[in-house]
Amino acid sequence: MTDELITRRESGVGFLTLNRPKAIHALTAAMDHAMTDALLAWKDDAAVKAVIIDHSEGRGFCAGGDIAFLRNSALTDNGVSGLAFFYEEYQLNHLLFTYPKPVVAFVDGITMGGGVGISQPAKYRVATENTRFAMPETGIGLFPDVGGGWFLSRLPGRLGQYLALTGARIDGSECVWAGLATHYLPADQLAEAKARIVAGHEIAGALTALSVTPPDAKIAAHASEIARHFASDRYEDILASLEADPSEWAAKTLATLHTKSPQTCKVALRQLADSARLGDFADNMAMEYRIAARVLTRPDFAEGVRAVIVDKTNDPKWDPATPEGVTDELIESIFAPLPADKEWKPL
Template sequence: MTELNAAPRVLIRTEGALGRLTLNRPEAINALDVGMVRSIAEALESWRDDTDVQIVLIDGEGERGMCAGGDVRGLHAQIVAGRADETAEFFRAEYALNAMIAEYPKPLVTIADGITMGGGVGLSGHAAIRIVTERSKLAMPETRIGFTPDVGGTWLLGRAPGRFGEYFGLTGSTMNAADAVFLGFADHIVPSERLDALREALAYRADPTGPSEIVLLFDETPEPSALPASREWIDEAFSADSVAEIVARLRAHGAADADATADLLEGLAPTALAVTLDAVREARALPGLRAALEGEYRRVMWFVTQHPDLVEGIRAQLIDKDRNPRWDPATIDDLPADAGAGAREYVPEHPLF
């Protein structure tokens, strides 16, 4: 066994008053497996009443990204082997961790440097103090593989300004640092070259300065997000009642960006788009993160156990890499009325909480 393979996938240690959790799988952009999820949850639980730990920090090893998401190849292997119970076990552990992060009684800081997508947003997006950098690339790209945003992503998307939640949920588009702050996925932008100094300040700060005040010392105001310039056509199109009507409105608008968005949607999994549209709108009206996670859990387990598009999407994108998925149904026009109903109403065998 090499030293790399023997290294723990989550580095757990304390530095001064800081409890540090670093995802340590940089060769896979720190993609999460169930062991990593459990390690983080156990550490957070052990520090909950530890008076020596006053602040907790979660970040990722390497410069490529904090976390590229869950181990999608492993998910594919479980589903095709008929091990849906293992898949449900992973999602239950991951969503419980997302809720724990949101409800943690001590200041919890996350650094979403570089690629932070899917499950990475679940770790970073619900913390008390959420930091991004000029290298940050955030996204909920699940529709690209015939799936739907989870890990509390619908909760964040549902609270984005206007109809940006529907736009980013359906398209899976990437946010830069300024976009993430504008959309409510992050709070502060700190240049990557200052992260080490920030970590040291959090660990060895002089009381009574709080972590928010410390982060502000390193915060750097970037160029504003370009998203508001697109809000008019995004709000107009993505407020439509169905995916088909969204595409029709994009085509009717005539702007190049709107047309390109319609092209993108027409290449994605129609069912995933319908389920995601339904999920974001449901989450917008829910009272809290846990309720949104329960809605997501119903939908993801429906894809795992009842619908072929998730397995097909992973196959086409990551296994065979032919980039030619055969969706069911094949086109947006073939979607039935209320195409999100089956996933919305699905009752998993095991409850989430």
């Protein structure tokens, strides 16, 4: 057990409450362990009818995984402990995706990376006016993992490719518009929603009764541009398309992409393209584990975290430095199968 996760039961509902507010509830190995243990214990317990994932105080649901730990692993143990973290985190993601009981995730506030991984598998995903959703991994040389390949590749109009490459933050109304959230509730109604679920109200009905019409989704105004410019699975094509567009939006988007890891951008496009062809979430997670096994110890990850999170200089020196430098052979090596005894497997 860990103080970083509050596990409790109220009537027929199991609660997993993230409790690391100073780190915006970023996931640690202990938190992953505790969530997995609780979910397995509740899985065959007839008294538990549903699971709620939420967070204690603080300005976010979950800022992601423990990036400092992962970078330290890359620098000190050749990624061994970091890869063990990914292995168990991906098992938690898969357990949630296949869970036989309804899961409700209240994504109130910052929801990024690992926070996306534990909320997107939920049957009910409740956004609020505070929600800020993003997969920002291209900015730190990682990649949109924790099931990102599966969820992003299945969004309409190439929106997933746009979110994966740019790391753009979208709000609660935009999450509903995109299909990333199922309900939009005012933040001050979340306690009431949880109380109704605990009281035995039918979940969908309880959430719908308290839902409000979200504001217009700002990103919708750029849907046609996103679909057009991000249509290709070849990164150079996307850059060329944006370069040929004189609009302010295209210029801003291109400037954003120029700050990202070229390696990660090419990995993400291949990841989403491959995932879209998969029929099983477990196969997606096995693919993402192979990517993690290679990307964790490549230069861009430690350098990206240094520049963006540790030193906050925002001046990463990517290696390779250009999209052209990221060869097809490099990408193939990142996606290559692992030895049979090293491959990821679900619980």
